[in-house]
Amino acid sequence: xxxxxxxxxMGRQAREAAYxxxxxxxxxxxxxxxxMAAKLRESCASVLEAxxxxxxxxxxxxxxxxxxxxxxxxxxRIEAMALGVEQVAALPDPVGQRMEAWQRPNGIxxxxxxxxxxxxxxxYESRPNxxxxxxxxxxxxxxxxxxRGGSEAIHSNRAIAELLNSAGAPVHAIQLIPFTDRQSVxxxxxxxxxxxxxxxxxxxxxxxxxxxxxxxxxxxxxDGICHMFVDRDADLDMAVELAVDAKTQKPGVCNALxxxxxxxxxxxxxxxxxxxxxxxxxxxxxxxxxTLTIRADAKPAIEDDWDTEYLDLILAIKLVxxxxxxxxxxxxxxxHHTDAIVxxxxxxxxxxxxxVDSACVFHNISNRFAxxxxxxxxxxxGISTDKIHARGPMGLRELTTYQYRARGEGQTKG
Amino acid sequence: xxxxxxxxxMGRQAREAAYxxxxxxxxxxxxxxxxMAAKLRESCASVLEAxxxxxxxxxxxxxxxxxxxxxxxxxxRIEAMALGVEQVAALPDPVGQRMEAWQRPNGIxxxxxxxxxxxxxxxYESRPNxxxxxxxxxxxxxxxxxxRGGSEAIHSNRAIAELLNSAGAPVHAIQLIPFTDRQSVxxxxxxxxxxxxxxxxxxxxxxxxxxxxxxxxxxxxxDGICHMFVDRDADLDMAVELAVDAKTQKPGVCNALxxxxxxxxxxxxxxxxxxxxxxxxxxxxxxxxxTLTIRADAKPAIEDDWDTEYLDLILAIKLVxxxxxxxxxxxxxxxHHTDAIVxxxxxxxxxxxxxVDSACVFHNISNRFAxxxxxxxxxxxGISTDKIHARGPMGLRELTTYQYRARGEGQTKG
Numbered sequence: 090x091x092x093x094x095x096x097x098x099m100g101r102q103a104r105e106a107a108y109x110x111x112x113x114x115x116x117x118x119x120x121x122x123x124x125m126a127a128k129l130r131e132s133c134a135s136v137l138e139a140x141x142x143x144x145x146x147x148x149x150x151x152x153x154x155x156x157x158x159x160x161x162x163x164x165x166r167i168e169a170m171a172l173g174v175e176q177v178a179a180l181p182d183p184v185g186q187r188m189e190a191w192q193r194p195n196g197i198x199x200x201x202x203x204x205x206x207x208x209x210x211x212x213y214e215s216r217p218n219x220x221x222x223x224x225x226x227x228x229x230x231x232x233x234x235x236x237r238g239g240s241e242a243i244h245s246n247r248a249i250a251e252l253l254n255s256a257g258a259p260v261h262a263i264q265l266i267p268f269t270d271r272q273s274v275x276x277x278x279x280x281x282x283x284x285x286x287x288x289x290x291x292x293x294x295x296x297x298x299x300x301x302x303x304x305x306x307x308x309x310x311x312d313g314i315c316h317m318f319v320d321r322d323a324d325l326d327m328a329v330e331l332a333v334d335a336k337t338q339k340p341g342v343c344n345a346l347x348x349x350x351x352x353x354x355x356x357x358x359x360x361x362x363x364x365x366x367x368x369x370x371x372x373x374x375x376x377x378x379x380t381l382t383i384r385a386d387a388k389p390a391i392e393d394d395w396d397t398e399y400l401d402l403i404l405a406i407k408l409v410x411x412x413x414x415x416x417x418x419x420x421x422x423x424x425h426h427t428d429a430i431v432x433x434x435x436x437x438x439x440x441x442x443x444x445v446d447s448a449c450v451f452h453n454i455s456n457r458f459a460x461x462x463x464x465x466x467x468x469x470x471g472i473s474t475d476k477i478h479a480r481g482p483m484g485l486r487e488l489t490t491y492q493y494r495a496r497g498e499g500q501t502k503g
Numbered sequence: 504x505x506x507x508x509x510x511x512x513m514g515r516q517a518r519e520a521a522y523x524x525x526x527x528x529x530x531x532x533x534x535x536x537x538x539m540a541a542k543l544r545e546s547c548a549s550v551l552e553a554x555x556x557x558x559x560x561x562x563x564x565x566x567x568x569x570x571x572x573x574x575x576x577x578x579x580r581i582e583a584m585a586l587g588v589e590q591v592a593a594l595p596d597p598v599g600q601r602m603e604a605w606q607r608p609n610g611i612x613x614x615x616x617x618x619x620x621x622x623x624x625x626x627y628e629s630r631p632n633x634x635x636x637x638x639x640x641x642x643x644x645x646x647x648x649x650x651r652g653g654s655e656a657i658h659s660n661r662a663i664a665e666l667l668n669s670a671g672a673p674v675h676a677i678q679l680i681p682f683t684d685r686q687s688v689x690x691x692x693x694x695x696x697x698x699x700x701x702x703x704x705x706x707x708x709x710x711x712x713x714x715x716x717x718x719x720x721x722x723x724x725x726d727g728i729c730h731m732f733v734d735r736d737a738d739l740d741m742a743v744e745l746a747v748d749a750k751t752q753k754p755g756v757c758n759a760l761x762x763x764x765x766x767x768x769x770x771x772x773x774x775x776x777x778x779x780x781x782x783x784x785x786x787x788x789x790x791x792x793x794t795l796t797i798r799a800d801a802k803p804a805i806e807d808d809w810d811t812e813y814l815d816l817i818l819a820i821k822l823v824x825x826x827x828x829x830x831x832x833x834x835x836x837x838x839h840h841t842d843a844i845v846x847x848x849x850x851x852x853x854x855x856x857x858x859v860d861s862a863c864v865f866h867n868i869s870n871r872f873a874x875x876x877x878x879x880x881x882x883x884x885g886i887s888t889d890k891i892h893a894r895g896p897m898g899l900r901e902l903t904t905y906q907y908r909a910r911g912e913g914q915t916k917g
Contacts, residue, residue, distance in 0.1 A: 108834060111858065193879060197868055206890050207860065281714075285890050300695075304714055306721075306891040327913040334915035420522060442908045444525065446621065454611055454911035463916075464907070465607060476620050476699050476904040477720040478892040490890040493878070494856045497868035499741040501748035502877075 092268050096276040099235055100283025102261035103208040106233040109259035111205055115182040118229055122178035124256035125228075126171040129221065132252050133167045139248035140217065147241050159215045160241055170221040170249075173468070177225040180467040183486045184231050197497045203489045205231030207285040210277050212237045212299055214291035217245035223290070224253055224263045226470050230488040233262050235284065237277060239291075240269035271298075278302035290471060308479055310471040312398040313343030313426040315456045318415040318441065320432035321352040325359045327453065328431040332363055332404075335429070335456040337370045341400045343472060344427050344449075344459040348395060348405040350415045353379065356408050360384050372402045379408040395422040412437055416444045423447060426474055427459035427481075448474065448481030506682050510690040513649055514697025516675035517622040520647040523673035525619055529596040532643055536592035538670035539642075540585040543635065546666050547581045553662035554631065561655050573629045574655055584635040584663075587882070591639040594881040597900045598645050611911045617903045619645030621699040624691050626651045626713055628705035631659035637704070638667055638677045640884050644902040647676050649698065651691060653705075654683035685712075692716035704885060722893055724885040726812040727757030727840040729870045732829040732855065734846035735766040739773050741867065742845040746777055746818075749843070749870040751784045755814045757886060758841050758863075758873040762809060762819040764829045767793065770822050774798050786816045793822040809836040826851055830858045837861060840888055841873035841895075862888065862895030 090098070113121075129136070140162040147157050188201040209232045211223040220236055227234040238246040250265040266273050277284065281304040288308050289299040296309050317335055319328045335346035351359055360383045364374065374380075375394050376387035387406065394405040395418070409415045412430075419428050429451035430441040438452040449459040459482065461469025466484030473479045479487035504512070524532075543550070554576040561571055602615040623646045625637040634650055641648040652660040664679040680687050691698065695718040702722050703713040710723050731749055733742045749760035765773055774797045778788065788794075789808050790801035801820065808819040809832070823829045826844075833842050843865035844855040852866040863873040873896065875883025880898030887893045893901035 108858070108860070111860075191879065193877070197872060197877075199878060204857075300718055306889070308891075324913070330913060330915055334917050338915070338917040438910075443618075444522070446522070446525075447906070449907045449909065452908075452910040454909060454914045455916050457916035458611060458909065458914070459907075463607070463611075464613060465605065475720070477722075480904055481907050490894055492861070493863045493873075493895050494866075495863065495868060495872065496852075496866040499738070499744060500868045500872070501744055501752070502869050502871035503748050503752040 099264050100280045103233040106261035107207045110231045119178040121257045125253045126174040128252040129171040136248045139244040142244040174225040177229050183489050199495045204492045206490045208233045210235045210284045210287040212289045214239045215241045217242040220246045220249040237266040281305040311474040312424045314398050314424040316348045316419045316428040318350040318430045321354040322434035323431040353408045375405045377407040380406045420446050427456045513678050514694045517647040520675040521621045524645045533592040535671045539667045540588040542666040543585040550662045553658035556658040588639040591643050597903050613909045618906045620904045622647045624649045624698045624701040626703045628653045629655045631656040634660045634663040651680040695719040725888040726838045728812050728838040730762045730833045730842040732764040732844045735768040736848035737845040743777050745869050767822045789819045791821040794820045834860050841870045
C-alpha cells in the first residue's frame with residue numbers, strides 16, 4: 090500500500106476507535122492509563138534500546154548537542170513519562186460533564202454536555218516523551234490519536250507507542266504513523282474526513298507548514314513575545330522582583346519576559362535598580378532611545394527587537410508615556426500570549442487587563458505563571474496562541490467539544 | 504491601490520476598530536444597534552433603490568426565479584432586518600461574563616472571562632439580509648466585521664452597510680469589501696494576521712473554496728443529512744407525527760429529516776401508518792430492500808440515497824436490526840448535524856444520545872427544533888457542523904472567546 094492509502098486507512102481506523110473510546114467509562118479509561126504507565130516501567134529496557142538506535146543515528150547525522158539531549162531517554166525520563174500518564178489518570182474526566190441545562194416553554198429539556206472531539210492528529214518533532222504525553226491526554230478525553238513524530242525519534246516513538254498499545258486500549262485508539270517524510274504531514278493535513286483537529290507541537294516552521302496545508306482546524310502554539318508594563322503607580326521593588334523572575338527564572342520558554350515597558354515618570358528611579366540585578370544575572374539590555382539616556386550601558390534596540398522572542402538572557406526595554414501607549418505596543422508587537430502590568434492602581438490595572446488582546450493578562454504577578462500546571466489544570470497539551478476553541482494553557486477540557494441533547498414528549502414544530 | 508493591498512488595508516483597519524469596539528459598554532453597543540435599526544427604517548427607500556439595480560442586473564444575467572426571490576427586498580423584508588437588529592440589541596451581552604474563577608494555593612486569583620474574538624470575516628452569497636444580520640451579531644459581541652457578499656447583491660449590500668455605518672459605530676467596525684471577484688475571497692482567506700475567524704455562509708462550493716484557501720480558522724455550516732430512528736419500543740403514533748413534522752414542515756432547510764431508520768420489529772406495523780400520511784403530503788419514499796417488501800409502492804433506494812441531503816419532499820427509509828445498526832449508519836452516513844430517536848425506552852434513548860456523534864441528538868422530538876431560536880439563543884449566525892469552538896446552533900456566545908485574567912501581590916515563580 091502507498092503512503093497515502095496507508096495513512097488514510099489509519100484515519101478510518103481512528104474514527105472507528107473513537108466510537109469505541111466514547112463507550113468507555115472514566116474508570117475503564119483510568120485503569121488502562123495506569124496499565125500504560127506500568128508497561129512503560131516494566132519494559133523500560135526496550136525503550137532505552139530503541140532510543141540508543143536513535144541516538145546513534147543522530148550522532149552519525151551530526152545532530153547538535155541540544156538536539157541529542159532532547160532526544161535522549163534514560164530511566165529517570167521514562168519514569169517521568171510513566172508518572173505523567175498516572176497523573177493524567179488521576180485528573181477529573183471532563184467527558185460527560187453537563188455545561189448547561191435548561192427547559193424551553195414547549196417543555197423540551199436541553200442539555201449541553203462535554204464529549205470527546207473524536208480524532209486528533211499530533212505532529213511533533215524530536216522529543217519522544219510527547220508520544221506518551223499527548224497519547225495519554227487524548228486517551229483520557231476519549232479521543233483517538235494519530236501521532237506523527239520526527240524522524241530522529243522514530244525508534245523511540247515506536248517502542249513507546251507499542252507499550253501504550255499493549256495496555257488494553259481499544260485497537261487503533263493510539264496510532265503512530267510509521268513514515269517520517271514530509272508527504273505524511275501533507276496526507277494527514279488533507280484528510281479532514283478522518284481527523285477533526287490537528288495540533289502541531291514544535292517550531293514555527295512546522296506550525297506554518299501544517300497551517301498552510303490543513304483542511305481541518307489546527308490549534309497553534311506560536312511564540313511567546315511576552316511583555317511586562319511597569320506603570321507609574323507601581324511598587325518599584327515589586328516590579329524589579331517580577332521583571333527579574335519573568336526574564337531570568339527560565340529564559341528559554343514561551344512565557345518568559347522579552348520586552349519591558351516602563352512609564353517615563355518612574356524610569357529614572359526604576360531602571361538603575363533593575364539594571365543592577367539583571368547585570369548580576371548576565372542579562373543583556375537593549376533599550377529605546379529614551380532608555381539609553383538613563384542607561385548608557387544598554388545596547389540600542391532596533392525595530393526588530395520589539396518583534397523578537399529571544400528565549401535568551403536578553404531584555405528589550407522601551408519607555409512609554411501612558412498605559413495606552415503600553416497597550417498599543419503590546420497589541421501590535423506581542424504574540425497575544427501573556428502580558429503583565431505592575432501597578433498599585435486598581436483602575437489602571439483593570440483598564441490594562443481588559444484592553445490587552447492576549448490569552449493571559451496578569452496584574453502584579455510574573456509572566457512565568459502562564460502554564461497549565463500553575464493554573465491548576467494538572468496537565469497541559471500546550472499553550473494556544475489561537476483564539477478559536479482554546480486560548481492560553483490547554484488542559485483536558487480543551488480536548489473536548491460538546492453536544493446538545495434534547496428530550497421531549499413528542500413535540501413537533503408545525 | 505490594487506485589490507490585495509486594498510483588502511489588507513481593510514484588515515488593518517478592522518484590527519484597530521476591534522480595539523475600539525472592545526472599549527464600548529453593553530449600553531453603548533445597544534444604543535448604536537438601535538440607531539442602526541432606525542436608519543434602516545428611515546432610509547428604506549435608498550436600500551430599495553439599490554436593490555432595484557441588483558434585480559434589474561440579475562434579470563439581465565438570467566438569474567433563476569428562486570435566486571431573484573432571495574435577492575429581492577421590499578418594505579417588509581427591510582422591516583424584518585431592522586427588527587432583527589433590534590432583537591440583537593435586546594439580547595444579553597456575553598462579553599465580560601465570568602466563566603470561572605478560582606484561587607491557587609500561592610494566592611493568585613485566576614478568572615476566565617468572555618471577550619470578543621476580534622475580527623471576523625463573513626463570506627456570503629445572494630441574500631442581502633445577511634449584511635445586516637451578521638454585522639449586528641458581530642457588533643453586539645464586540646467584533647469588527649469584514650463582509651464579502653455576492654456580486655448579485657452588491658448594490659443592496661453597499662446601501663445596507665452604508666446605513667449601518669451611519670449610526671455611530673466606531674469607524675471600520677463594519678466594512679464591506681467592494682470587490683466581488685474570486686480573488687477577494689483568496690486575499691481574505693490568506694490574511695490571518697488581520698482576520699481571527701472566517702464564517703462562510705452559503706453553499707457547499709463556497710465553503711469548500713474557503714476551507715481550502717484559509718489560513719485562519721473557519722467555522723463551517725455544511726449540509727444537514729438528518730436521521731430519525733424509530734426504535735422497537737417507540738410509541739408508533741408519536742413516531743408518525745414526529746417523522747411527518749421533521750420531513751414536511753419545511754423540507755428545504757438543513758434540520759429537515761432526510762433518512763428514516765426503522766427497527767424491523769415494528770416496521771410492518773409502522774410503515775403503512777406513516778406512508779398514508781406522507782403520501783397525502785406528496786412525499787416520495789425511497790426504501791431499502793427490506794422496506795420494499797412492506798411498501799411495494801416505494802422506489803428502491805440506491806447507495807447514494809443514504810448520503811444525500813434532498814431538501815425536498817423525498818424520504819429515504821432503511822430497516823435496521825438494532826439501535827447499534829442505526830447508530831453505525833448515522834455516524835457513517837450522517838453529516839453530524841441533528842439526529843433523533845423515538846422510543847419509550849429510556850435506556851435505549853440514553854445509549855443512542857451518547858453514541859451518536861452529532862451536534863444535536865434528540866429524544867422524542869422533531870429534528871426541526873435544531874435551531875438557535877428554538878434553543879432560546881435569540882439569534883443565530885448559523886448551525887455549525889464543526890466540532891471545534893462552536894458546534895450546532897451558534898448564538899452570540901459562540902462569537903466570543905475568553906481570556907485568563909490573573910491577579911496577585913507580587914508572586915514570582917523562582
